[in-house]
Amino acid sequence: MDETLLRSLTPSVLGILVRRGIDFAAAEDAVQDALVEAVRVWPSDPPRDPKGWLTTVAWRRFLDAARADAARRRREDLVDEEPTPGPARTVDDTLQLYFLCAHPSLTPSSAVALTLRAVGGLTTRQIAHAYLVPEATMAQRISRAKRTVSGLRFDRPGDVATVLRVLYLVFNEGYSGDVDLAAEAIRLTRQLAAAIDHPEVAGLLALMLLHHARRAARTAPDGSLVPLAEQDRSRWDTRSIAEGVEILQGALARDQLGEFQAQAAIAALHADAPTAEETDWVQIVEWYDELARLTDNPVVRLNRAVAVGAADGPRAGLAALAAVDDALPRYTAVAAYLHERDGDLARAARLYSEAAQQAPNLAERDHLTRQAARLNARGRR
Amino acid sequence: MAKYLLLKHYRGGPAAAVNDVPMDQWTPAEISAHMQYMRDFAARLEGTGEFVDGQALAPEGTFVRYDGEGRPPVTDGPFAETKDLIAGWMVIDVDSYDRAVELAGELSAAPGAGGKPIHEWLELRPFLSEPPTITE
Numbered sequence: 001m002d003e004t005l006l007r008s009l010t011p012s013v014l015g016i017l018v019r020r021g022i023d024f025a026a027a028e029d030a031v032q033d034a035l036v037e038a039v040r041v042w043p044s045d046p047p048r049d050p051k052g053w054l055t056t057v058a059w060r061r062f063l064d065a066a067r068a069d070a071a072r073r074r075r076e077d078l079v080d081e082e083p084t085p086g087p088a089r090t091v092d093d094t095l096q097l098y099f100l101c102a103h104p105s106l107t108p109s110s111a112v113a114l115t116l117r118a119v120g121g122l123t124t125r126q127i128a129h130a131y132l133v134p135e136a137t138m139a140q141r142i143s144r145a146k147r148t149v150s151g152l153r154f155d156r157p158g159d160v161a162t163v164l165r166v167l168y169l170v171f172n173e174g175y176s177g178d179v180d181l182a183a184e185a186i187r188l189t190r191q192l193a194a195a196i197d198h199p200e201v202a203g204l205l206a207l208m209l210l211h212h213a214r215r216a217a218r219t220a221p222d223g224s225l226v227p228l229a230e231q232d233r234s235r236w237d238t239r240s241i242a243e244g245v246e247i248l249q250g251a252l253a254r255d256q257l258g259e260f261q262a263q264a265a266i267a268a269l270h271a272d273a274p275t276a277e278e279t280d281w282v283q284i285v286e287w288y289d290e291l292a293r294l295t296d297n298p299v300v301r302l303n304r305a306v307a308v309g310a311a312d313g314p315r316a317g318l319a320a321l322a323a324v325d326d327a328l329p330r331y332t333a334v335a336a337y338l339h340e341r342d343g344d345l346a347r348a349a350r351l352y353s354e355a356a357q358q359a360p361n362l363a364e365r366d367h368l369t370r371q372a373a374r375l376n377a378r379g380r381r
Numbered sequence: 382m383a384k385y386l387l388l389k390h391y392r393g394g395p396a397a398a399v400n401d402v403p404m405d406q407w408t409p410a411e412i413s414a415h416m417q418y419m420r421d422f423a424a425r426l427e428g429t430g431e432f433v434d435g436q437a438l439a440p441e442g443t444f445v446r447y448d449g450e451g452r453p454p455v456t457d458g459p460f461a462e463t464k465d466l467i468a469g470w471m472v473i474d475v476d477s478y479d480r481a482v483e484l485a486g487e488l489s490a491a492p493g494a495g496g497k498p499i500h501e502w503l504e505l506r507p508f509l510s511e512p513p514t515i516t517e
Contacts, residue, residue, distance in 0.1 A: 107476050109382040110430070131382070133433050133474050141430025169382075361510045 005050060006035060007121035013054045014118060015093030021078075022062055024100070024150045025143075028118070030065065034058035094119065095195040098188075099158025102166040103149050110145035111166045112173075116181075117142050120188055126179045163192065164204050164260065171208050182212055193247075202251035203261030209244035210267035213237040225367040229276035241271045262291040281311035302328055306337070314342035332358060333368055340375065349375035382474065384433060384508040385481040387488060389468040389501060402494035411494055418491040426473060426484070435471035472508075481505055 010031060017027035034057040038050075047053035063079065101115040113131075116122045128138035171185035189205045217231035226232075248264045266287045273279040288304035291297075301324045309317020317338045324331065336351035352372035359365035404412065426432035471488070475481050485503045493499035 109474075109476055112382070113430075131474070132384075133430075136427060137430050137432050137474065140428055144428075144430060173382075359509070360507075365509065 006038065009051050009054055010035065010121035011097055011119045012094045013051060013058055015095075015097045016055055017058060017062065018100075019093045019096060020059075024118075025146050026062060026065065027058075028146070030058040030062035033061040037061075094191065098163045098192055098195075100149050100152065101145075102158065102163040103152060104159070104162060105148055105152075106145050108166070108169060110141055110148070111162075112169050113138060113141050114145040114149070115166050115188070116170065116184065119191075120184055122179060122184070130173065130179050130181050160196070160198055160200065164200060167192070168204060168208075168260075171211075182208070182215070186212060199251040199254045199256045200258040200260050202247050203258055203264050206244040206248035206251065207260050207264035207267055209240050209247070210264060210271050213240035213244065213271060219363070223363065224370070225363045227367075228270060233274070236271065241268075244268065245271070257290065257294065259291060259294045262287050262294060266291075279310070281307055285311050298325055298328055302331060302334055306334055309338050309341065314338045318342065329358065329360060330355070336368075336371070340371075345375050345378065382476060383478070383481075384472055384474045384510070385485075386504075386506045386508065387471045387473065387481075387485050388466075388504040388506065389470060389488075390466050390504065399500040400493050400495070400497050401499075404493070407494050411492065411496060414492050414496060415499070419488070422488055422491075423471065431473050431475050431480075431484070433472035433474050435469070437469035438467055440468075478507075481507075 013034070014027055014031050017030060018024055022030070031054070034054050037057050038054060042050075066079065097119050098115070101118050102111050106114065113127055116127045116130075117124065124139050124142060125135050127142075128135040131138065167185050167189050170188070171182050173181045186205070186208050189201070189208060193201045193205050213236050214228075214231065216237070217233065217235040218226055220226055244264065245268050248261065248268055251261050252265070266284055269280050269284050269287070284307045285304065288300060288307055291300045292304065302321075305317050305320040305324060308320040318335075321331075321335060321338060326332075326335075332351050333355035336348045336355055339351060340348035349372050352368050352375065356365050356368035356372065359368055404415075407415070423432055423435055473481065473484060475484065482505065485505050489501045489503050490498040491501065
């Protein structure tokens with residue numbers, strides 16, 4: 001039984017049913033029933049058109065359920081007049097699901113969970129594992145999300161920016177659990193990019209591919225972080241980089257710059273450098289300026305200070321840093337880095353250990369503690 | 382989507398306690414009401430998809446450490462012992478820090494003697510997480 005095939009078909013079948021006017025929760029029940037039937041029947045009798053098969057069976061299951069429910073009689077009359085399902089259309093219906101699952105009425109965590117469930121076709125257990133919460137908690141989160149969106153209709157296109165934010169949240173969630181959420185986010189963004197012609201969708205896809213390409217080099221075998229400058233660049237995935245750059249160029253050529261395209265451009269410049277020293281920092285600073293213009297995000301100004309430090313020297317970096325709010329996460333780590341490059345090792349060591357106290361995750365805390373220890377050991381010699 | 386640990390404390394905080402009648406001097410009905418409040422709180426968070434885990438701790442505690450081959454572990458000492466402080470904990474998974482503070486405030490209002498809120502101190506600590514994908 002091809003589980004990947006089933007998973008990839010689930011959202012479009014669901015999309016078709018919802019498009020035909022079935023309530024979201026009822027449609028999902030019907031699709032689940034059809035999947036169970038497929039697992040039973042397909043091994044001995046594989047269908048010629050798996051998607052058409054699933055749609056037809058799910059539709060019948062829905063009709064059965066509707067007939068069994070007297071309260072739904074009126075809807076049954078309506079569906080009687082509908083034409084019988086023919087060959088299923090593809091992308092269009094799934095696109096509606098993306099917008100529904102990223103609806104602004106949902107909290108970010110609910111939108112993420114619903115997207116992985118309905119568009120991604122993951123099981124509740126898989127999603128719960130990935131987010132390290134009990135299955136019951138995730139089941140509740142998803143069913144609340146379903147209730148929230150169940151009254152909504154598809155009469156207006158949703159907000160692409162919201163969908164992209166949800167997909168980027170999934171991508172950034174890391175790698176815990178038995179499902180690789182980064183790969184899953186790329187798969188879903190690919191699907192979205194195929195369905196919708198939008199430069200920022202392409203920008204996000206390029207950004208994910210470029211970040212993902214560096215994944216193998218980003219951590220040492222013991223799990224500790226390897227900073228960009230020290231990464232073994234031969235371990236970067238060149239195919240993924242080439243694809244990301246090509247997608248990005250296509251998007252930039254359309255001259256509708258957005259924040260994901262600008263971020264992808266920065267990632268592409270890093271990926272393009274044969275060594276850390278040969279990085280085109282001047283151009284990276286220019287892209288950060290663009291990004292700051294587009295988003296006015298303080299984190300962007302913080303990252304820009306790092307780039308300025310590399311392009312024009314640590315003093316210039318510290319001057320750029322002085323204009324940034326020092327309460328930002330990672331501010332202290334950036335200050336430590338720039339002071340070290342400026343030769344003030346004692347101050348850098350102090351700042352590194354201060355930054356370690358504020359680190360949001362274990363790998364980062366360990367990395368910063370090691371930086372402080374390295375400088376302190378040098379001071380003692 | 383961040384996890385927080387809510388640590389329930391046996392002791393009050395620096396300010397004068399508002400309703401600090403020890404639990405063994407409550408009426409059985411007051412104890413039941415207190416427990417029910419916490420159960421309802423947890424059940425509601427299960428409903429919102431924000432509950433991760435929760436347990437109560439016994440008031441006994443022992444310190445143990447390695448003290449060299451063949452020597453017994455040391456089991457007491459002049460430490461600040463959490464058994465004096467920590468009564469139990471709950472882990473929640475919420476969208477924001479503000480939401481975590483809101484829920485902690487609500488749990489701290491569990492009823493005690495006379496059915497009045499006990500104003501229990503709750504310590505709120507964020508979990509360190511897995512590193513996100515983007516680290517550069």
